[in-house]
Amino acid sequence: MFLIGVSLVIGFPCSGDPLSCSKKVNATYYALSRPIWTFGVLLVLFGILMGQFSFAKAFLSSSLLRMMARSIPISAVLFVSVV
Numbered sequence: 001m002f003l004i005g006v007s008l009v010i011g012f013p014c015s016g017d018p019l020s021c022s023k024k025v026n027a028t029y030y031a032l033s034r035p036i037w038t039f040g041v042l043l044v045l046f047g048i049l050m051g052q053f054s055f056a057k058a059f060l061s062s063s064l065l066r067m068m069a070r071s072i073p074i075s076a077v078l079f080v081s082v083v
Contacts, residue, residue, distance in 0.1 A: 014026075
């Protein structure tokens with residue numbers, strides 16, 4: 001919980017004036033925010049895989065998301081061929 005608070009608070013002064021941040025504050029923000037975000041995603045996925053998050057399981061198994069998952073490879077091939 002402490003790390004989440006630090007990652008939210010440390011970048012707040014820089015949102016008003018991005019040029020006012022020092023390199024130390026910028027480096028600290030990026031050093032903390034990326035691992036915290038990854039850890040949060042892992043906790044959500046762990047909850048989904050262990051069956052503790054039934055709403056997400058129902059949402060991810062819907063027919064709309066299945067259709068989107070099937071269309072992603074097709075759109076990637078079309079994108080590469082157009083570009």
